[in-house]
Amino acid sequence: MSDMRERVVVTEVGMRDGLQSIARTMPTEFKRRWIDAAYAAGVRHMEVASFVPAKLLPQMADADEVIAHALGYEDLIVTALVPNLKGAQRALEAGVHRIVAPISVSTAHSLANVRKTPAEMIDAFAAMREAIDSAASHASDRAARRVQLIAGLSTVFGCTLQGAVPYEDIAAIARAAVHAGADVIALGDTTGEATPRQVGEIIELVRGVAGEKLRSLHFHDTRGLGLANTLIxxxxxxxxxxxxxxxxxxxxxxxxxxxxxxxxxxxxxxDSMGYETGIDLTHLIASRDVLADALPGEPLYGYLARAGVPKQFERSPAIEPSSPSCSQVLQ
Amino acid sequence: MSDMRERVVVTEVGMRDGLQSIARTMPTEFKRRWIDAAYAAGVRHMEVASFVPAKLLPQMADADEVIAHALGYEDLIVTALVPNLKGAQRALEAGVHRIVAPISVSTAHSLANVRKTPAEMIDAFAAMREAIDSAASHASDRAARRVQLIAGLSTVFGCTLQGAVPYEDIAAIARAAVHAGADVIALGDTTGEATPRQVGEIIELVRGVAGEKLRSLHFHDTRGLGLANTLIxxxxxxxxxxxxxxxxxxxxxxxxxxxxxxxxxxxxxxDSMGYETGIDLTHLIASRDVLADALPGEPLYGYLARAGVPKQFERSPAIEPSSPSCSQVLQ
Known part of the structure; x- marks a missing residue:
């Protein structure tokens, strides 16, 4: 049955983006437990750390240990976020499979965030590409596995500093990232301002310059449109x-x-739409216990965990449209 | 500019469905204030009351007064929910423009809710039709305005008692409601189980038997899919x-x-997608104050009220797809 489903990759980024966005630091032991629980639920893509100065982000000071733990699972794709060449070198040494570099399409945000213009970040990105290729050419077994370099375009759907980012700027930076050696272009709604029609427009815009390299979307749910944007x-x-x-x-x-x-x-x-994620909802919901244990008092969000999976919910058998019939009732 | 936008009707049902779902009773004076505030924000469709026995639903005991207040606004379309012929007669006397009768497509839910099978509810619905037509034929000025009768099909997307409702049953009951004289068919996700693909399927299913009479959707946001379902x-x-x-x-x-x-x-x-609702977001958000005053301690939900309208947000100029350009950035 699962052969018939179209696969959708869900990357758990809570260990990086989630933990980076709260004031408290999660002890390493709990990060290990979280990775274990997510893996047990079927999650096979995780962004587990970022390589940034520990004094700026103490939450990520244990990146090496956390990555080493994640790499203990052979079929787990492990991603780290890095803002610069030094971070990329540390990520390569740690042995990650994917490196995401944030490249803001808003000059104001880019300067505030990494003290570089977008064009300067593209230069840094090209240097990361060289470092990765050089590591691959001097490869031991593990390093020989080609590491993927992802351009994580941020503030694509709006910037709280600059406001609207012109479509021309988005297209120009996406094109530059491709030329600088991106394996994948990801689009990030850093400030939670994306809206459905705009999401469709910007995907087509970026696809026009990045083609099939445009692969991944990163939404925040600031205005309740996260799932509607995902649908588009x-x-x-x-x-x-x-x-x-x-x-x-x-x-x-x-x-x-x-x-x-x-x-x-x-x-x-x-699930409800017939896509295959490989993730078991019941185990996934249970894995929230790790967060409750590790971060007592921290608010845990989510509709499904509160309301539960509908009694009669069964995943639909395939995503191909089909004429409605009794046996295809989805809920 | 507004001539170019496609209109979407948003009916505020909080005065009926919202208030009916909480244990406390809102004093009539606050209901009046809520109607005033919603009207001031541009809301022109409100479901303000239901005609049910006051001992069952004391929250709705002031239906006549509330409706009389709403009817003070000449261009406000006023709706009441009624479960039976007696309720319809009361609603007609009160002078509402639209009457919604809930007709559950789930036999288990229908029996539990109104102690009638769906077929028996269709009979009651036909009697409401006759009452409306009879009132129109003996019309004074106000009554002469033909009252719309809406079949509010409930548990269409799932029933917590019965589970999945077969598509055949949904289609059969929609067809029967049309034959019994429905002006409008509305589909209700009573239990908050609707999912996007299913929503599309069921709309097409019901349109197949009800045609253009299928006009309105009623979602609950139990599992966070309310807006995604709306998008579909x-x-x-x-x-x-x-x-x-x-x-x-x-x-x-x-x-x-x-x-x-x-x-x-x-x-x-x-708004973000370029539809015209006639509703001003800033005034709408401000109108939450009435709820805070009337129901202290009652949780008020909503992303936008918390996060605010994005600084650079401007409604897109029209819903027609267009090639992206700088001036069309939406956020």
Missing amino acids: ALQHGIREFDASLAGLGGCPHAPGATGNVNTEDLVFML | ALQHGIREFDASLAGLGGCPHAPGATGNVNTEDLVFML
Whole structure:
């Protein structure tokens, strides 16, 4: 049966984006438990750390240990976020499979975030590409596995500093990232301002310059449109999405610091539409216990964990449209 | 500019569905204030009361007074929900413009809710039709205005008692409602189990038997899919939606008693996509104050009220697809 389903990759980014967005630091032991629990639920793509100075982000000081633990699972694809060449070198040494470099399409945001213009970040990105290729050419067994370099275009759907980012700028930076050696282009709604029609437009815009390299979307759920935006992205052919368990990072008291799309709610929607994620909802919901243990008092978000999987819910057998019949009732 | 936009009707149902779903009774004076505030925000369709025995639903005991107040606004379309002929007669006397009768497609739910089978409810619905037509034929000025009769098909997307409702049953009951004289068929996700692919399928199924009479959708946001489901319904040509201010009726401590789609979040999504609702978001958000005053301590939901309208947000100029350009950035 599962052969008939179209696969959608859900990357758990809570260990990186979620934890980075809250003030507290999760002890390493709990990060290991979280990875174990996510793996047990069927998650096979995780962004587990970022390589940034520990004094800026103490939450990520244990990146090497966390990555080493994740790499203990042979079929787990392990991603790290890096803002610069030094971070990329550390990520390569740690042995990750994927490196995401954030490249803001907003000059104001880019300067505030990494003190580089977007063009300067593209130069840094090209240097990362060289470092990766050089590591591959001097390869031991593990390093020989070609590491994927992902251009994580940020503030694509709006910037709280600059406001609207002109479509020309988005297209120009996506094109530059491809030329600088991106294996994958990912689009990030950093500030939670994406809206459905705009999502479709920008996907087509970027696809026009990046083609099949445009693969992944990263939504925050700041205005409740995370799943609606995901739906439009699915309709436009996107099959990879980032999400955070329990929407970690959301904070009702700090506007602007809201979490990613909730992993459980996303998987439920994908299941209901007949996509195969490989993730078991019941185990996924149970894995929230790790967060409750590790971060007592931290708000855990999510509709599905509260309401439960509908009694009669069965995943639909395939995503191909078909004429409705009794046996295809989905809920 | 507004001439270019396609109109979407948003019916505020919080005064009926929202208030009916919480244990407390809102004093009549606050209901009047809510209607005033919603009207001031541009809402022109409201479902303000139901005609049910006051001992069953004391929240609705002031239906006549509330309706009289709403009818003070000449261009406000006033709807009441009625479960039986007696309720329809009371609604006619009160002078409403639209009467919604709930007809469950699930036999188990129908028996539990109104102690009638769906077929028996169709008979009651036909009697309401006759009462409306008879009132029109003996018309004074006001009564002469033909009252619309809406078949509000409930548990269409799943029933917590019966589970999945066979598509054949849904189609049969929709057809029967049309034959019994429905002016409009509305589909209700009573239990918050609707999922996007299923929504598209069921709309096409019901349109097959009800044609253009299928006009309105009523979602609850139990599993976070309310806006994603709305998006699919829009794509399938639906242009009328029910919603509740602040998602009133949702209660995290009572699974199963969750609120309607949030009016503010819905209007924001529609605005962002270039639809015209006639509703001003800033005034709409401000109108939540009435709920805070009237129901202190009651949780008020909604993303937009928390996060705010994005600084650079401008409604897109029209819904026709167009090639992306700088001036069309939406956020």
